[in-house]
Amino acid sequence: MKQLFHILVQNFTKLHPLQHVITRNVNRCKCKTPVYITSKKKIISIKHLVIKKRRKSPCIYEEFPKIRFIPMSKPHLLLLSSSKVHGYEFLEYAASDIKNFLNKSGVSTVLFVPYAAVDHDAYLKKVTPVFNKWGYQVEGIHNNNPIEAVKKAEAIFVGGGNTFLLLKTLYDKQVVNLIRERVLKGGIPYIGSSAGTNVAAPTIHNTNDMPIVYPQSFSALNLIPFNINPHYLDPDSTSKHKGETREERILQYHELPPEYPVHHVLGLREGCTLHVDGDVAILKGIANARLFLRGKPPQEIPLESNLSHLLTKNICVEQELQILQ
Structure with a gap:
C-alpha cells in the first residue's frame, strides 16, 4: 500500500507542484513535503517517511474515497x-x-x-x-x-x-x-x-x-x-x-x-x-x-x-x- 501511495504522490507532485493533496476532514500537518496522504489513525508523508498517529482519521486503504487538492497559494x-x-x-x-x-x-x-x-x-x-x-x-x-x-x-x-x-x-x-x-x-x-x-x-x-x-x-x-x-x-x-x-x-x-x-x-x-x-x-x-x-x-x-x-x-x-x- 505504501508503494501504491508512493506512485500516486510522485505523479501528483509532477502534475500539481503548487498544490497539497489531503483527505477530507484532516488538518494540514507541518512538514516540509508538499504532499500528504492520510491512512487509518496516521498521517503519512511518503517523501520524508514521517508518520503521525491520529485518532478518528478516515481509513482509505480499502475504500479509496475521493481526495482533494487544496491550493498552497491564495490566488x-x-x-x-x-x-x-x-x-x-x-x-x-x-x-x-x-x-x-x-x-x-x-x-x-x-x-x-x-x-x-x-x-x-x-x-x-x-x-x-x-x-x-x-x-x-x-x-x-x-x-x-x-x-x-x-x-x-x-x-x-x-x-x-x-x-x-x-x-x-x-x-x-x-x-x-x-x-x-x-x-x-x-x-x-x-x-x-x-x-x-x-x-x-x-x-x-x-x-x-x-x-x-x-x-x-x-x-x-x-x-x-x-x-x-x-x-x-x-x-x-x-x-x-x-x-x-x-x-x-x-x-x-x-x-x-x-x-x-x-x-x-x-x-x-x-x-x-x-x-x-x-x-x-x-x-x-x-x-x-x-x-x-x-x-x-x-x-x-x-x-x-x-x-x-x-x-x-x-x-x-x-x-x-x-x-x-
Missing part, C-alpha cells in the same frame, strides 16, 4: 464574462469591482495582454483610457519582452477576443507557466474577461469561439480547478432555431467517458463576475450564473453566492492511478 482573481454589457460602456458594469480588487493589492500599473485580438495596439488604445480614468497606468505586454513584462507585473489583465488565438499566443510567447507561477505563487492580481476568463480555467474546452488557430494544447493557465463558459445563454423557448442550446452542449461535454479530463463548468451570463480571493469564491456583477456539476442537474446561482466549494478539486484515487500508470 487573487477577478473573472468577467465579458467587457461589454448592454446598457454599459466598456468594462463599466464591473468598474467598482475592478477598482476595489486592484486597490486591495496596491496596484498602480496593470499589464494588459491583448493576444486574443489581431491588432494589439488598437486593443491597448481601447483599454488604456478606461484604466487611466480609474487612476491606473497600463502597459501592453506586446510592447516589451513578454517574459520580462510578466516577471515585473504588478497585476495582469487578459482581455477578451478569440480564445484559441489567445492561448496559442501565450504558448508561443512562452508565458503560460510564468503567468501561472506569478499568480499562484507570487500572488499578483489576475483579471480576465471573456477569453481571458476562459484561459484561467484548466482547459478551454468550454469556450464559444471558433478555432481559427490551433494552440499546442487546450490546457490553459489552470488558476481554478473548473471550467468557465462565458457569455452563457439560456434556452429561448420562442426561438425557431433547432440547433443545440448552450446547456445541451455543456451536458454533452459531461457525457465524455472517464478517460477524458472533464471538469465542472460555471456558465457566466453577460454581466457576471467571479471574484476569487484565496480559498473564497463569490459571484458578483449584475446577473445570475448557471452551474453544471458533472452527473447533476444544472443549478441556478444567484448573485453574491459563495462558490468556494468549487475551488476544491475532487478526484478518485483508483481512476487517477489507472490514468497515471
